[in-house]
Amino acid sequence: MRAYERDFTALxxxxxxxxxxxxxxxxxxxLGGLDxxxxxxxxxxxxxxxxxxxSQTIILILLIWRMKIM
Known part of the structure; x- marks a missing residue:
């Protein structure tokens, strides 16, 4: 059973x-040699x-964090 219809291991x-x-x-x-x-x-x-x-959990955390700073 697959979670997604496509294989995301390759772009x-x-x-x-x-x-x-x-x-x-x-x-x-x-800045010098740094971007x-x-x-x-x-x-x-x-x-x-x-x-x-x-993972989906990390993406959710990022979305929540973004909503808090706006």
């Missing part, structure tokens, strides 16, 4: 391109979020 080409684009968009400043980033996790493609092995 397709479009998802890889979108994920790479968002990772570049996260870089907001450079200063903002977290755009919610903009990642759904498959990329699953690929990063985040």
């Amino acid at each position: 397709n080409t479009d998802e890889k391109i979108e994920y790479a684009r968002i990772l570049e968009k996260e870089k907001v400043h450079k 200063i980033r903002v977290n755009l996790f919610r903009e990642y493609p759904k498959a990329a979020r699953h690929y990063l092995s985040l």
